[in-house]
Amino acid sequence: MSDVQTKLIEMLQTALPRGLVVLDDAALLENSRDFGQLAVQPTLPLVVVFPTEVSHVQDVMRVATELRVPVISRGAGTGVSGGVHVRGDAIILNLARMNKIIEVRPDDEVAIVEPGVVNHELNSAVEQFGLMYAPDPASYKMSTLGGNIATNAGGLRCAKYGVTRDSVLSLDIVLSDGRLIRVGKNTFKGVAGYDLTALFTGSEGTLGVVVRAVLRLRYLPVDERDISLLFPTLEEAVHGVQLIARARIQPAILELVDNSTLRVLDEQYSTDYAKAGGAMVLARLDGYGAIREEDAIRKVFHGNNVELSLSGAEAATKLIEMRRTSRGDTKDDAYRTGEDVAIPKSKMVEYVHRLQAVAQAEHVDMRMISHVGDGNLHPTLSVDPDEGENPLERLERAVDSSVRIALELGGTITGEHGIGLIKKDWLPWEQSAEVIQLQRSIKALLDPLNILNPGKGI
Incomplete structure (x- = not known):
């Protein structure tokens, strides 16, 4: 144990009630990362602190400031961008016990x-x-x-x-x-x-x-109506989303699942969605106007090559939960990456078409699940490590292309997952040096010693 770690632990144990400062290896390992997949494995933190009230957090920050030790605050660690990965000496401030x-x-x-x-x-x-x-x-x-x-x-x-x-x-x-x-x-x-x-x-x-x-x-809405729409192709499904918007229908939920993901869901839930269509759009309508919006969607797609099914409450809940877990079998690893771009809704069809071409050229498998209601697309790109030459290089090129195409179409590198460590190198692709420096100036004003989750975000 280094002198810094010894002094740190001594000061924390003096400042905080017993049981809040944890040093066992299992806790250090569990709190060293989130769900994000990085090529470089995280290091173990110096200590994990579990505050139960605000004053404990203040005490930790005062000690960290005095010793100039970084602090990474975290909750459940469900992020996927490496936002709480430990790199070097750090205190993990686990806020899970502040749960009132x-x-x-x-x-x-x-x-x-x-x-x-x-x-x-x-x-x-x-x-x-x-x-x-x-x-x-x-x-x-x-x-x-x-x-x-x-x-x-x-x-x-x-x-x-x-x-x-x-x-x-x-x-x-x-x-x-x-x-x-x-x-x-x-x-x-x-x-x-x-x-x-x-x-x-x-x-x-x-x-x-x-x-x-x-x-x-x-x-809570007084009524909810769920509709699933099966389209022949992914491009037609994305276009269908635009038709829903043009009809002035405002779903609470509007999701897209492509055929590759439907096949996985069929295996998990013994359904047969993949046989019926190339992609599924799932809409939840809520409020007093739900029935009227349901009828409007029927009219929008009447006579089109779209299989439209209306679901009761039990089936609707199942569909929503299936979508929520539709990447459950595809946790990111060295050969699989899920992305999180957001683009203008008018450009979604072009984005899908261009990324499919890249995936085909690089011999990379592609799945697509998306919050299409607001243009937030989640392509998952993967390679078989035993097939073809340079699989990791091909995957990296495809992933970079998924981001570059989004930016070329006026989008952003992350719609909801955050920058963390994983997306940090892409930030200059989207933001100018002046804008990044302005953010760093704000960071320096609020955190002059750079001890709050350093190296993340910007």
Whole structure:
């Protein structure tokens, strides 16, 4: 154990209650990474701290500032961009035990929570009031609200209700030197000063540690109707999404699953979707107008070469859950990469066509699942390590192309997963040197010692 680690542990154990400072190898290993796949394996942190109240977080940051030791805050570690990967000496600040729902105000349609509350648990708690927390990332049963805020997580319902930032009203933040600040407001509207809440949301733990959040709730819809549409080809499915929008239909969920993914789902759930179509679009309509929108979709695709099925509540839930887990068998590894681009909706057909051509030229397999309602596409590219020459080089070229094509079409390198470590090299492809330097200046102002998740994001 180095002198720095010895001093660090001594100071943390003095400052914090017993049991919060953890040193065993299993905990260090478990907290060293997220679900993101990197060529370089993470190192073990010096220590893992499990705060249970705000003052503990402040104490950790004061010790870290004094010793100039980096701090990586984390929740469940469900991210996929390497945002909490450890590189070098670091304290892991695991916020999972700060998991209280402090207050629910049904008449105000807000909830006040600690960062360790799991997304699904908040929805379970507010359902009795006829309310819901709208952002629902695929990891909603595991991921914490603090982690969702750190990455500005999206989800299936963001087609209608927006991403995490659209539901965050106020944040309590512990800064790098241990000071506690509150940004934002308790109201849905408010334009006093700069929007610092938006700044911290999506900052990936590089500007401060979220310790409390005021979140906007929405009323549960009075009705929900699910429709699945099977199209002959992926391109026709993407075009079908545009037809739905032009008909002024606003689904709460609008998802796309290609034929390759349908085949996997058929194996998992004993269904036969892949035989019926080249791609599936899944729409959830909600609210008092759900039935009317359902009829409108029928009219849009009447007479077209589209198989349209209307589902009851039980089947609808199954379809939604199938989509949520549709990458469950395809966890990223050295030979498989899932991407997260977002592009203007008018360019989706062109993007799919161009990326399919790249995949064919590079002899790379391609799957596509997407939040097509807002142009957020998730192509998964993979190679067989035993087939063809230079499989990793071919995969790398295809992945780079998936990002470059998105940018050429006016899109972004990440729609909801964040930059982390994995996408950091691509950031200069999208943003100018001046813009990146401006962000680094903001980082330097809030974290002058560069101890908050250094090397991530920007």
